Each structure stands twice: as structure tokens, then as C-alpha cells.
Amino acid sequence: xxxxxxxxxxxxxxxxxxxxxxxxxxxxxxxxxxxxxxxxxxxxxxxxxxxxxxxxxxxxxxxxxxxxxxxxxxxxxxxxxxxxxxxxxxxxxxxxxxxxxxxxxx
Amino acid sequence: xxxxxxxxxxxxxxxxxxxxxxxxxxxxxxxxxxxxxxxxxxxxxxxxxxxxxxxxxxxxxxxxxxxxxxxxxxxxxxxxxxxxxxxxxxxxxxxxxxxxxxxxxxxxxxxxxxxxxxxxxxxxxxxxxxxxxxxxxxxxxxxxxxxxxxxxxxxxxxxxxxxxxxxxxxxxxxxxxxxxxxxxxxxxxxxxxxxxxxxxxxxxxxxxxxxxxxxxxxxxxxxxxxxxxxxxxxxxxxxxxxxxxxxxxxxxxxxxxxxxxxxxxx
Numbered sequence: 222x223x224x225x226x227x228x229x230x231x232x233x234x235x236x237x238x239x240x241x242x243x244x245x246x247x248x249x250x251x252x253x254x255x256x257x258x259x260x261x262x263x264x265x266x267x268x269x270x271x272x273x274x275x276x277x278x279x280x281x282x283x284x285x286x287x288x289x290x291x292x293x294x295x296x297x298x299x300x301x302x303x304x305x306x307x308x309x310x311x312x313x314x315x316x317x318x319x320x321x322x323x324x325x326x327x
Numbered sequence: 328x329x330x331x332x333x334x335x336x337x338x339x340x341x342x343x344x345x346x347x348x349x350x351x352x353x354x355x356x357x358x359x360x361x362x363x364x365x366x367x368x369x370x371x372x373x374x375x376x377x378x379x380x381x382x383x384x385x386x387x388x389x390x391x392x393x394x395x396x397x398x399x400x401x402x403x404x405x406x407x408x409x410x411x412x413x414x415x416x417x418x419x420x421x422x423x424x425x426x427x428x429x430x431x432x433x434x435x436x437x438x439x440x441x442x443x444x445x446x447x448x449x450x451x452x453x454x455x456x457x458x459x460x461x462x463x464x465x466x467x468x469x470x471x472x473x474x475x476x477x478x479x480x481x482x483x484x485x486x487x488x489x490x491x492x493x494x495x496x497x498x499x500x501x502x503x504x505x506x507x508x509x510x511x512x513x514x515x516x517x518x519x520x521x522x523x524x525x526x527x528x529x530x531x532x533x534x535x536x537x538x539x540x541x542x543x544x545x546x547x548x549x550x551x552x553x554x555x556x557x558x559x560x561x562x563x564x565x566x567x568x569x570x571x572x573x574x575x576x577x578x579x580x581x582x583x584x585x586x587x588x589x590x591x592x593x
Contacts, residue, residue, distance in 0.1 A: 241402065242532055243460055243579050248405045251585035252343070252425035253449075255439065259338060259388050259429035261395075266427070269395060274532055291398030 457581035469573030
């Protein structure tokens with residue numbers, strides 16, 4: 222049976238993106254939901270799945286342009302450590318002059 | 328210095344269940360969501376949980392929400408989840424869990440196995456079956472061109488009557504292409520479902536703007552391993568029937584039966 226790539230059928234050109242969309246849909250949106258000890262917010266996963274579903278459709282196009290499929294979505298573009306959004310927020314807050322010091326002054 | 332810290336604490340990630348007779352060797356060499364940890368089986372009450380240790384600084388309650396928003400992380404882990412389950416597909420029946428079933432201890436995994444008797448029923452119900460996915464895409468332009476060629480196009484260019492006829496033709500083609508997408512989806516799903524024990528029609532994914540066209544079918548079919556060939560033949564038959572209309576079929580799998588376990592939802 223082997224790897225997912227080997228399990229694929231026709232269309233070698235579309236294999237990667239089709240596989241990605243198909244895998245994401247199944248693993249995040251199907252399968253039995255089992256509540257383990259670690260609480261995952263399933264609503265978060267649902268929203269995530271919706272975002273991803275919109276994005277993976279253009280995975281091919283993104284790849285053609287030499288970028289990652291998630292580049293268009295700031296929410297998913299945070300990179301390891303997940304600091305991207307927080308950093309940007311902090312920078313924007315500083316630029317707008319609403320940092321913690323100001324809040325304390327008020 | 329060797330004191331265990333919060334960051335080195337581990338949890339147990341569960342991918343799904345198989346029957347307790349399943350050999351652990353089936354998963355030897357399959358990395359899983361934490362590549363350096365072996366994938367093993369935790370057996371209890373006639374079931375075996377396909378499991379592996381994960382670090383809580385990656386999969387714990389604090390780290391997970393953040394990691395889920397990291398697309399590169401998520402893609403890698405989701406693929407790994409599927410690869411572990413795929414190792415069993417075709418060898419034994421698998422009941423797939425959704426991403427993210429994580430336990431604090433082996434004892435808790437065992438307790439889950441003892442409690443979820445519906446998983447035994449699911450293994451029985453899905454025995455010997457695998458899921459095949461069939462996607463179909465429609466190249467609307469190609470279909471439109473073909474349908475236009477089948478009609479007599481008015482040649483008296485410039486005449487008012489010809490203009491009106493062309494307008495009517497355009498509208499008729501729009502309608503035809505639109506209804507064809509629905510027809511081909513319905514006919515394909517029905518034909519494919521006739522070879523399967525069970526079938527699911529999922530929402531089509533949005534158009535990519537590139538590739539073979541708009542998705543018109545996103546189907547999942549539960550077939551006994553021995554009858555996989557029949558479904559593959561049906562796909563080939565549909566491809567031949569609709570190729571000239573601009574339809575392209577894509578067969579994926581065999582997958583664990585992800586689409587056929589909603590009955591077991593808690």
C-alpha cells in the first residue's frame with residue numbers, strides 16, 4: 222500500500238495538491254471525533270478546515286508562482302513559534318500609540 | 328539537571344483503532360506525527376489503539392492552538408496522521424479517528440478502549456472495506472465549445488436576426504453547461520455508488536482557476552477490498568463516456584474509511 226503518493230490513482234500532475242486537499246478534508250473534517258485528555262477547540266478546527274478548503278483549491282496556482290499554498294492567509298502564515306500575528310499586532314499597536322504604558326496612564 | 332520539565336512531558340496521540348490481533352509490526356517504520364517516536368499498539372478489551380508518544384510542548388493544550396495555525400506544521404502532521412493509518416489499509420480494518428485525540432497516559436487510552444464499545448461495532452461493520460475517493464472536474468470552456476459546434480451557427484454576420492440568434496445561442500449554452508455539471512455529478516455518483524457498499528457525496532471544493540476545471544464531484548465510496556477493481560472500472564467507464572465533454576476523473580485511495588464513521592460520533 223505504501224505512502225499516500227503511491228496510493229494515488231491517475232493524474233500525476235495534480236497529485237500533490239489533490240492529495241493535500243483530500244488528506245486535509247479527511248483528517249480534519251472526517252474520522253471519529255474522540256475527546257482525549259487534551260482539549261482541542263473543535264470550533265477552531267472547523268473554522269480552520271473552512272479556511273484550508275478555500276486555500277488548497279489554489280495550491281496548484283500558488284506552487285506555480287513559487288509560493289506556499291497558505292501564503293494568502295495571515296492566520297495560517299504564522300510560521301513556527303506562531304509569533305507572526307502577535308508581532309504584527311504589537312507593531313500596529315505601537316504605531317497607533319496604543320501600547321501598555323498608554324493604557325496604564327489612562 | 329535531569330529533572331523532568333514541563334517541556335519534556337509527553338502525551339499519547341491516538342490515530343485510530345484496529346482489532347487486538349493486529350501485529351504491531353504493521354506500523355514498524357511508520358513515523359507518525361512525532362517522527363522520532365515509534366508507532367505502537369495499545370491493546371485492551373479486544374481493541375488496539377494505534378498510538379505514539381508526542382511531546383506536550385508540541386501537542387499540549389498550550390502549544391496546540393498555536394501550532395494548528397501554522398499551516399506548514401499542520402500539513403506535515405495531517406499527512407503523518409494519514410500515513411500511519413494508511414499502513415494498515417488493505418491489511419486489516421481500520422477505524423480512523425479525527426486529528427487530535429491525545430491522552431495523558433496509556434491507562435487513559437485503555438479506559439477509552441474499554442468504554443467505546445461502538446468501536447467494536449464499527450470494526451465489524453467496516454470489516455474488509457476501504458474508502459476510495461473520486462473527484463471529477465469539468466472544463467466548462469471545452470464543453471461550451473463542443474456544444475456550440477453541434478449547433479448551426481448563423482452565418483449572415485451583421486444582420487440583426489443573426490445577432491439575436493447568437494445571443495439566444497449563448498444563453499442556451501450557459502444553461503446547458505450549468506445543468507450538465509449537475510447531471511454528470513448525479514450520474515457519476517449513482518454509477519459509482521452501485522459498485523459500493525456505501526457512498527457519500529461531499530461538497531465540491533471551490534474552483535482553483537487552474538488545472539482541469541471546476542470540481543463537480545467530491546465522492547467517497549466504501550468498497551470491499553476484493554471489489555476495488557469494479558469501482559476502478561466504473562471510473563474508467565465514466566471517464567470514457569464524458570471525456571469529450573471536458574470531464575476529468577481523479578481516483579484517490581484506498582483510504583481508511585474516514586467518511587463512513589459518522590455513526591460513531593459521540
